[in-house]
Amino acid sequence: GSSGEKCDFETDLCKALHELHLQSQWIRRNGQSGMGPPYSDRNGNDSAYFLSLSSKMKSSSATLRTNVFLPTDEEHVCQITFHYWIGQMSGPLTVGLQKHSEDTITNIWQVSGELKNQWKANTITINSSEKYEV
Numbered sequence: 001g002s003s004g005e006k007c008d009f010e011t012d013l014c015k016a017l018h019e020l021h022l023q024s025q026w027i028r029r030n031g032q033s034g035m036g037p038p039y040s041d042r043n044g045n046d047s048a049y050f051l052s053l054s055s056k057m058k059s060s061s062a063t064l065r066t067n068v069f070l071p072t073d074e075e076h077v078c079q080i081t082f083h084y085w086i087g088q089m090s091g092p093l094t095v096g097l098q099k100h101s102e103d104t105i106t107n108i109w110q111v112s113g114e115l116k117n118q119w120k121a122n123t124i125t126i127n128s129s130e131k132y133e134v
Contacts (some may be wrong), residue, residue: 017067100130
């Protein structure tokens with residue numbers, strides 16, 4: 001949205017994400033947690049928080065869902081920029097779109113097998129004539 005809301009996990013899960021969808025395999029932690037890399041956030045700050053998958057979850061997938069977003073149009077485009085880290089053992093990272101009239105989730109972006117163990121950023125633009133979740 002035009003509000004340009006930032007979401008940094010410093011105090012809690014950000015407003016865009018569902019608390020109730022935060023499955024136990026997601027952990028809010030920082031680089032000092034003793035859980036292995038990454039040892040700092042994208043700015044090199046080792047005390048800044050980010051969400052991380054529990055190391056127990058190596059073989060299975062985990063989902064983060066947003067709250068419901070309102071439809072987009074010419075005036076209200078939706079751009080989501082996110083920073084991500086893929087470790088040595090990670091599988092693909094996928095962004096999906098679920099419109100409210102549909103049961104299925106449509107993949108709109110995916111990355112796998114690229115440079116590991118570094119922070120990267122990506123921006124996706126979403127168009128939807130109805131309410132949706134990401």
